[in-house]
Amino acid sequence: MTETTRRAVVLGASMAGLLTARVLAEFYPQVLVVDRDKVTGVRTARRGAPHTVHAHGLHARGQLNLEELFPGFLQELRDAGVPTGDLGEMRWYFNGHRLLPAHTGLVSITAPRPVLEHHVRSRVAALSNVKILEEYTILGLTTSSDRSRVTGARVQQRAGNASPEVLDADLVVDTTGRGSRTPAWLEELGYERPREDRVKVGLAYTTRHYRTRPEWFDGVQSINPVASPAHPRGAFFGQVGPSLCILSLTGILGDHPPTDPAGFLEFARSLPIPDIYEAVRDAEALDDAVTFRFQASVRRHYEDLDRFPDRLLVLGDAVCSFNPVYGQGMSVASIEAIALRRHLRRGGAPRPRAFFEDVARAIDTPWDISAGGDLDFPGVDGQRTLKVRAGNAYMARLQYAASQDASITNGFMRVAGLIDTPASLMRPAMMAKVLRHAVRRPRPGLSWQGPA
Numbered sequence: 001m002t003e004t005t006r007r008a009v010v011l012g013a014s015m016a017g018l019l020t021a022r023v024l025a026e027f028y029p030q031v032l033v034v035d036r037d038k039v040t041g042v043r044t045a046r047r048g049a050p051h052t053v054h055a056h057g058l059h060a061r062g063q064l065n066l067e068e069l070f071p072g073f074l075q076e077l078r079d080a081g082v083p084t085g086d087l088g089e090m091r092w093y094f095n096g097h098r099l100l101p102a103h104t105g106l107v108s109i110t111a112p113r114p115v116l117e118h119h120v121r122s123r124v125a126a127l128s129n130v131k132i133l134e135e136y137t138i139l140g141l142t143t144s145s146d147r148s149r150v151t152g153a154r155v156q157q158r159a160g161n162a163s164p165e166v167l168d169a170d171l172v173v174d175t176t177g178r179g180s181r182t183p184a185w186l187e188e189l190g191y192e193r194p195r196e197d198r199v200k201v202g203l204a205y206t207t208r209h210y211r212t213r214p215e216w217f218d219g220v221q222s223i224n225p226v227a228s229p230a231h232p233r234g235a236f237f238g239q240v241g242p243s244l245c246i247l248s249l250t251g252i253l254g255d256h257p258p259t260d261p262a263g264f265l266e267f268a269r270s271l272p273i274p275d276i277y278e279a280v281r282d283a284e285a286l287d288d289a290v291t292f293r294f295q296a297s298v299r300r301h302y303e304d305l306d307r308f309p310d311r312l313l314v315l316g317d318a319v320c321s322f323n324p325v326y327g328q329g330m331s332v333a334s335i336e337a338i339a340l341r342r343h344l345r346r347g348g349a350p351r352p353r354a355f356f357e358d359v360a361r362a363i364d365t366p367w368d369i370s371a372g373g374d375l376d377f378p379g380v381d382g383q384r385t386l387k388v389r390a391g392n393a394y395m396a397r398l399q400y401a402a403s404q405d406a407s408i409t410n411g412f413m414r415v416a417g418l419i420d421t422p423a424s425l426m427r428p429a430m431m432a433k434v435l436r437h438a439v440r441r442p443r444p445g446l447s448w449q450g451p452a
């Protein structure tokens, strides 16, 4: 670092912001993390992150990266009673078929998302050079007079009649999520906005928590009938703490799970497997159902911009927010944070263009998986290239084959967990196994309709 490097400011103290702060703390004498919410000690969903009440799994790549950034983190979570398990040993259903369980050696963490964030935040807050400014609204950026360089952020304390203030910074990182104002700020400063890809899925999650009964999970961490074109209604039903479980129902293209108890239960009854409805039909619910609507996956191509101000970076959902059913967002944020560390190790502030090129590389594969997968649903608009159509046709066969052969579940989970690339599923030995089972694949059937 140069002598002028003194302070980095991170906008947003959710998962991407915290991981960014952890990395910046290795390089900057002072790191300020700003958020509009009260965050210290908070273990429940908060106003600035309402999506966090819904089921969140931290998949393999994210788990490994968090362990790298916070040694001993997995054991800390286990000691706190957070359920963890093998990604391949959960009960996964695709097109109504259960994947054969496989021991993958990959860990999945199904903490309530605010609890996971609380553990990450506690580790970050314990770093002596990190300070979290909570209950501050982020108003905008400050720049050099020629607007070529960002010099800080304008913020305002929410309590009382506080006046706006400026946090001078040698680097500002925007991690304010999908509502990030960087595209608008760029325009105001005379730069172009980034090009956006959007895949409109019209998704909603509706979630309730229940007191767990021991017989429901039978030793597995969660039961997940994942939405597919034949069964567009899906669910994540998982243990999230001692005797606490979460049920997030998912519906796309406007077919949203209701919040009233009867409607919620009826939606659960229409899932392709009976297990979840049978479990919760007379269970003790611990809260009312709440809904989160997710209109579209959005990817912003900062790497394409010819001009971009120095000393400003963007990371996490602010760059790309994926369809959440694929469980990728937190893992991708962790990959980007580790990429930021690589850039900082080269000395000086990262060059935005080079950083965004690395971010784009980190996003490419998960985006192909989720945005490509969404195009398998006939009602989702988008260009179905030959690659997308062939990929989806193959994946449907592979998922069926995984219901017959655990080694295929293993390969599939390594890709879903962002450990291997989808190319690993196209190796000749894997393709031969998939195609052998595909011959016997039944036509995707109707949903389980429940008792008459």
Ligand SMILES: Cc1cc2nc3c(=O)[nH]c(=O)nc-3n(C[C@H](O)[C@H](O)[C@H](O)COP(=O)(O)OP(=O)(O)OC[C@H]3O[C@@H](n4cnc5c(N)ncnc54)[C@H](O)[C@@H]3O)c2cc1C
Binding pocket: 011, 012, 013, 014, 015, 016, 017, 034, 035, 036, 037, 047, 048, 049, 051, 054, 055, 056, 057, 058, 059, 062, 136, 137, 138, 139, 175, 176, 177, 178, 179, 205, 292, 294, 315, 316, 317, 318, 324, 325, 326, 327, 328, 329, 330, 331, 333
């Ligand atoms: C329903 C749902 C389920 C999901 N499930 C999974 C999953 O299973 N696995 C997974 O890996 N990912 C999942 N995700 C994605 C995951 O939540 C995000 O990718 C991850 O939290 C990273 O988000 P972020 O930190 O970039 O932004 P966010 O979590 O959106 O945080 C942005 C932060 O910025 C603050 N902020 C914003 N604007 C301002 C302002 N003007 N002033 C002050 N503060 C501001 C907010 O208060 C907030 O704290 C899911 C997402 C949704 C919507």
